[in-house]
Amino acid sequence: MQRTPIIAGNWKMHKTIQEARDFVRAVRSFLPGGKVETVICAPFTALAALVEELHNYPAAIGAQNVHWEESGAYTGEISPGMLVEIGVKYVIIGHSERREYFAETDETVNRKAKAAFAHGLLPIVCVGENLEQRESGKTKELVRDQVIRAVEGLSSEQAKQLVIAYEPVWAIGTGKSSSAEDAQEVIAFIRSMVEDAFDSQVASQVRIQYGGSVKPDNIMAYLEQPDIDGALVGGASLAPDSFLQLVEAVRRQ
């Protein structure tokens, strides 16, 4: 099964609307279509402007969080339907920063993933161990729990469209990336967890990215691995040059 690799920039809490517009005006004519899927996950405030700027260009827009309810007394939250209304296609769910600073749990990740699919949004579900868990040999146990709980209750059709981002927490924003071989091992393990939860067809279609200090000079090593289908990139997605180099690396793969 040929999977289309997906490169997603996670801007986190960076860029005003004007900065976001300037960024995409600098990159949009260089974006390849077809062989690579490009996604920009921006702050809520910049999403509508980005959808407008990228109309007719081969890139999708993603949010970085979503609530599971459609409406209600949830001050400060944004619903799946609100994102769909402005043309957002993807949403990052369960990023380690949200798990650590905003009390995101496996249960809320699951509720959000189900709600996203129910409204036609595609989740990028993040999983990954912290340094202590890695050093005590608990990586696979932890990642298995996160994956199994995230996909609970999804249909096979939904699971096939899921994107999972394996992001070891100790590699995020630290410059200490996981070796490509280690990332491949965990990602192959995640694919086997998806097979256990669904079947081999779903496992062969689900796309699994690596994330954590991915840069233009190390992305190729990840892309060469058989189970790694692209990257979720923080810091290196913020500048047009490095973002385009990452996209180009995926296109050449």
Ligand SMILES: O=C[C@H](O)COP(=O)(O)O
């Ligand atoms: O979502 C992206 C990750 O947190 C990776 O961030 P980073 O590329 O800055 O290490």
